[in-house]
Amino acid sequence: MAEPRFRRRKEDRPAEITAAALAEFSDKGYDAARVDDVAKRAGVSKGLLYLYFRTKEELFKAVVRSFVSPRIQALENGIRDTELSAEAFLRGPFLEFAKQIPKSPVRVLVRLIIAEGPKYPDLTKYYWDNVVTHGLSAIRQLIARGVRNGEFKASALDEFPQMLVAPVLFSVVWTSVFSKQHSLDSDRFIETNLEIILSAIRDTA
Amino acid sequence: MAEPRFRRRKEDRPAEITAAALAEFSDKGYDAARVDDVAKRAGVSKGLLYLYFRTKEELFKAVVRSFVSPRIQALENGIRDTELSAEAFLRGPFLEFAKQIPKSPVRVLVRLIIAEGPKYPDLTKYYWDNVVTHGLSAIRQLIARGVRNGEFKASALDEFPQMLVAPVLFSVVWTSVFSKQHSLDSDRFIETNLEIILSAIRDTA
Amino acid sequence: MAEPRFRRRKEDRPAEITAAALAEFSDKGYDAARVDDVAKRAGVSKGLLYLYFRTKEELFKAVVRSFVSPRIQALENGIRDTELSAEAFLRGPFLEFAKQIPKSPVRVLVRLIIAEGPKYPDLTKYYWDNVVTHGLSAIRQLIARGVRNGEFKASALDEFPQMLVAPVLFSVVWTSVFSKQHSLDSDRFIETNLEIILSAIRDTA
Amino acid sequence: MAEPRFRRRKEDRPAEITAAALAEFSDKGYDAARVDDVAKRAGVSKGLLYLYFRTKEELFKAVVRSFVSPRIQALENGIRDTELSAEAFLRGPFLEFAKQIPKSPVRVLVRLIIAEGPKYPDLTKYYWDNVVTHGLSAIRQLIARGVRNGEFKASALDEFPQMLVAPVLFSVVWTSVFSKQHSLDSDRFIETNLEIILSAIRDTA
DNA sequence: TATGAATGAGATTTCATTCAT
DNA sequence: TATGAATGAAATCTCATTCAT
Structure with a gap:
């Protein structure tokens, strides 16, 4: 495709994910927080999240x-x-x-x-x-x-x-x-x- | 046969079950505690537990x-x-x-x-x-x-x-x-x- | 005890139960109708119902x-x-x-x-x-x-x-x-x- | 190994599942039909079925x-x-x-x-x-x-x-x-x- | 890297049926 | 007879994790 979208730098990813996780945990508690929602909030796919963090x-x-x-x-x-x-x-x-x-x-x-x-x-x-x-x-x-x-x-x-x-x-x-x-x-x-x-x-x- | 499959002890049950629940919650926390295990620990079937307490x-x-x-x-x-x-x-x-x-x-x-x-x-x-x-x-x-x-x-x-x-x-x-x-x-x-x-x-x- | 309560005659029981069942089935459908409720509506215990009708x-x-x-x-x-x-x-x-x-x-x-x-x-x-x-x-x-x-x-x-x-x-x-x-x-x-x-x-x- | 554990066929899934459901409902009726069996008949896991249809x-x-x-x-x-x-x-x-x-x-x-x-x-x-x-x-x-x-x-x-x-x-x-x-x-x-x-x-x- | 479709174990809850009393 | 406490099998639904693409 013609125009490459803006991509956040890879180094920031883990921090973005932990920030999203903190927010989710804060809202729901650990058990009730869904990995799916953390990923969504971080603007990242579930698969990628699991690439950085092996388990919840x-x-x-x-x-x-x-x-x-x-x-x-x-x-x-x-x-x-x-x-x-x-x-x-x-x-x-x-x-x-x-x-x-x-x-x-x-x-x-x-x-x-x-x-x-x-x-x-x-x-x-x-x-x-x-x-x-x-x-x-x-x-x-x-x-x-x-x-x-x-x-x-x-x-x-x-x-x-x-x-x-x-x-x-x-x-x-x-x-x-x-x-x-x-x-x-x-x-x-x-x-x-x-x-x-x-x-x-x-x-x- | 020696022991009857179950006994009727309506009065004691709730106390027995809450005691078991406290123990189970204490070990595992609320979410991780399984209703099944609470019942087991109380020496009671899951169904009976739900007779006394409508939800977890x-x-x-x-x-x-x-x-x-x-x-x-x-x-x-x-x-x-x-x-x-x-x-x-x-x-x-x-x-x-x-x-x-x-x-x-x-x-x-x-x-x-x-x-x-x-x-x-x-x-x-x-x-x-x-x-x-x-x-x-x-x-x-x-x-x-x-x-x-x-x-x-x-x-x-x-x-x-x-x-x-x-x-x-x-x-x-x-x-x-x-x-x-x-x-x-x-x-x-x-x-x-x-x-x-x-x-x-x-x-x- | 002193005064025997009025008791419906035994012969009527089955009819009373089927009437209650018709009402329950009518309200809820067969599957959703609970035997418990049929018994309650018939003013009879679940055990007795099962004495007259062996299954639902x-x-x-x-x-x-x-x-x-x-x-x-x-x-x-x-x-x-x-x-x-x-x-x-x-x-x-x-x-x-x-x-x-x-x-x-x-x-x-x-x-x-x-x-x-x-x-x-x-x-x-x-x-x-x-x-x-x-x-x-x-x-x-x-x-x-x-x-x-x-x-x-x-x-x-x-x-x-x-x-x-x-x-x-x-x-x-x-x-x-x-x-x-x-x-x-x-x-x-x-x-x-x-x-x-x-x-x-x-x-x- | 010969056959992959699953295939991705997002487009076809819903139709395959509803077809299986129709068959299952037809055999058993709505209540008696088990979601598990619908999934099995569609050659799909229960979880996937729930991905497409939120409830039975x-x-x-x-x-x-x-x-x-x-x-x-x-x-x-x-x-x-x-x-x-x-x-x-x-x-x-x-x-x-x-x-x-x-x-x-x-x-x-x-x-x-x-x-x-x-x-x-x-x-x-x-x-x-x-x-x-x-x-x-x-x-x-x-x-x-x-x-x-x-x-x-x-x-x-x-x-x-x-x-x-x-x-x-x-x-x-x-x-x-x-x-x-x-x-x-x-x-x-x-x-x-x-x-x-x-x-x-x-x-x- | 990156995605998200797909899996499957497991949790809560319901209820027909049994059986000690 | 009559009761209702007790059982346990099953059913729906959830969600962490995997993996073909």
Whole structure:
């Protein structure tokens, strides 16, 4: 035929497909999302999708990989490179980071991990290895730094850095599940929790 | 012949079936759980199951109803009838209640609601109406009582009673998803969170 | 217990059940009619129904038997015993008989025979033996009598007594199938057909 | 290996499947016909069948559409375009058309409409809209033409064009139901009926 | 690469029939 | 007799995956 249609570059394909998959999973959940619809949304044939991702499960994993990991990476880098005090970092960049999660598309992935994780052990492992441990150890370092330079006293937070994460997870879940019933002001909820924790660990001696 | 092909136990059946369903949902999740297996586990034919529960969804709702509602009821009654001070109640019965949730079978249901809720709006509504609002309003009353009699000062907790729930939800999710990777001491996690919150709202003026 | 409830007499049971079955079949068709509903409508337990009729098919046959045969019997007797002329009988009792069929509950059975007959050969045979041949031979006799006493000339009707039946069957089918689309004045339709046939066979020589 | 597991023949599939469905419906009736068997008979997997016809009911409709509609169309066109007199058309093309119906596969569909119509209202509506009204109005036009040009006198046939159809329906039903008991000479039956009607409406003034 | 027609295992649900009570 | 709880075979429909083109 005379005129070759515009073709997206091959390198973009996987990203386009995972983006479409995230959208489908978000709308329907993992099981109910049909591979057919993912392909359609990505503007690609089913066969091609299977060329890039060998199974639906593989596709799911790729979605998690491509959307969650970068965020955590960013947090880690931020903590490593910052010149702010620990408290200033928590009130600034960390809070910012935490507040946007319940509003971003990633929140869907958190729900999916909760929902499907038990069924896909190696996905859970991947998530643990690449997301949870990284995030947690970054937070731990930040707190340790705060203790070292006299901002914070030794406290339960040393043992349970998860305390800073719990309100975020709660907001994500609440927002995902009860959006029709109630709207939580997740910004203030997360902020308030942070303040309470800070006031409990600040070294006021 | 020794054993009759079936027995008539109309009264026990529903409970036996919901128990089997909880177990099966717990192992596989809602979608992956097969009605056939639920029936088998209950020692009952598929047909009989459908005599008591008209659809798989109906069965799911019945499971929620029979396992979650009673617990919340108990909490509500406890708060209504207690003669303890607000703080004493939080440190005593409430903490007890909160701590056992991540260990009890109900924890599975919490995960299921998170996982399947968006797909079954009326289940979510049921859960909201019968579990969340009851639980929340009971907690709110307890806090209000504490404020009224001078134990607590006015605080963010008045607006966000969810703060007392977030660590519990976090523990449930963590335990459900990462049981293979890490074991959270959920008792101490929940306790610690409670202590921090209490120290922040105690009226020390 | 003190007061024995009123109990219908045992002899009536089968009739009550076939009546209920006719009603159910009429509403739903044979396949879609549920034995459970027939029993419920008859005010009887499913078990008892199966005591009287060993299978659903048996029940179906009994319904045909009890509702159709008596009518044909009546027609036969009428033709045998009448003192009317052939034409007078056709315009009188026969027409009356023919006109009420599309309006009576029996019309359902005609439709059922058409629908299910091919699936139940022995039911078809029963219907043939007990309904069709009787009816047809009665009509044939009537016509022969008319020819014998000079009312009618020899005609195609001798060979095809079905010609008198076709409009009735047509009315039954039309009424059963297209009741929502169109209402046929079956009385006049049947009457008109009869008149045309009569005018064609009347011996006016 | 010799023969590929499947072939792609998008265009032919629907026709192959409806043909198989007609055969299967003819043997078993609508309800008793299993989709699986239809597929098998068409040499196709169940899944593919559902790719072309979204439900069993849809398949049924397609069968009606593809087999009945064309015939009626042909009749309509014949009546519109003919240069024959009304009587000549009735004795010629119309009679031909009428006589072959009880012998053609379409006869099965007529029986199916009678059997299943009441359960599938929109199928009945489709049949009414696309078959019955077309056929009837064509016949009506033919008769009106005959009256206009002095062949026929005004008669009951103006009101009841169904009179020309009743013998055909009767033949179809008889043939379908009582094939084992009796063989009706449907050609002569239909012919005779037509003659009688013609003799009654011919304008001999 | 790219397509989408084709497959087939499997899931939910229904209902005639049985049988302990 | 009479009940209705219990069975289990089957039927429709879905969808991840394959593969001829």
